[in-house]
Amino acid sequence: xxxxxxxxxxxxxxxxxxxxxxxxxxxxxxxxxxxxxxxxxxxxxxxxxxxxxxxxxxxxxxxxxxxxxxxxxxxxxxxxxxxxxxxxxxxxxxxxxxxxxxxxxxxxxxxxxxxxxxxxxxxxxxxxxxxxxxxxxxxxxxxxxx
Numbered sequence: 288x289x290x291x292x293x294x295x296x297x298x299x300x301x302x303x304x305x306x307x308x309x310x311x312x313x314x315x316x317x318x319x320x321x322x323x324x325x326x327x328x329x330x331x332x333x334x335x336x337x338x339x340x341x342x343x344x345x346x347x348x349x350x351x352x353x354x355x356x357x358x359x360x361x362x363x364x365x366x367x368x369x370x371x372x373x374x375x376x377x378x379x380x381x382x383x384x385x386x387x388x389x390x391x392x393x394x395x396x397x398x399x400x401x402x403x404x405x406x407x408x409x410x411x412x413x414x415x416x417x418x419x420x421x422x423x424x425x426x427x428x429x430x431x432x433x
Contacts, residue, residue, distance in 0.1 A: 303372045303377070303406070304370050304371075304372050306411070306412060307370050307372055307377040307379065307404060307406075307412050308368065308370050308379075310329060310404065310411065310412035311368065311370070311379045311381065311402065311404075312365075312368075313325060313329060314326070314329050314330075314402075314414065315363045315365065315381070316363075317329065318353075318360050318363055319360045319361075319362070319363045321353040321354075321356070321358075321359060321360070322353075323350055323353050323354050326349065326350060326353060327346075327350060328410075328413075329412070329413060329414055330346045330349065330350075330413060330414045331346070331405065331410075331413040331414060331415040332346055333346075333415055334346040334349070334414060334415055334416065334417070335415075335416050335417075336348075336349060336416070336417045336418070336419075337417070337418040337419070338419065339396075339398070339419050339420060339421070352389070357389060357390055358387065358388070358389045358390075359387050359388055360385060360386070360387035361386050361387045361388075362384060362385065362386035362387070362395075363383065363384075363385055364383045364384040364385075365381060365382075365383040366382050366383045366384070367380075367381075367382040367383070368380070368381055368382070375405060375406040375407070376403070376404070376405060376406070377403070377404040377405075377406065377412060378401065378402065378403050378404070379400070379401075379402045379404065380399065380400070380401055380402075381398075381399065381400040381402070382397075382398075382399050382422055383397070383398065384396070384397050384398075385398055396421060397421070397422045397423075397424070398419050398420065398421060398422055399419070399420055399421075399422040400417060400418070400419045401417065401418045401419075402414055402416070402417040403415055403416040403417070
């Protein structure tokens, strides 16, 4: 597994795709450890997240879940990750398994996250929009995953 503790462009200087891939993996690690400080750095204040229930959530909603312990992740396993960068906008498509609990209720699911990122010189890559939904068992083959 890559070193997820690095600064967002430390190993990816000059390569926006590598820098965004690094930011995505830092986000995954921060979700797994409920590292609110890193999540705060990686998530834009204007975030709109569409949850698996179809409801919309904000950055503050997400940080509260982690800070309060209402949500705890025990596993984030990436099977496939696609990255697209166009100018200062990027999109990541994560396919994998997540496990943990929300409000004490365990969950385990194979999911597809679609995340939209924006890049600024002052903050690097920051997540501004995201959606998560269930993924079927053959999703990698169907998308021609790498």
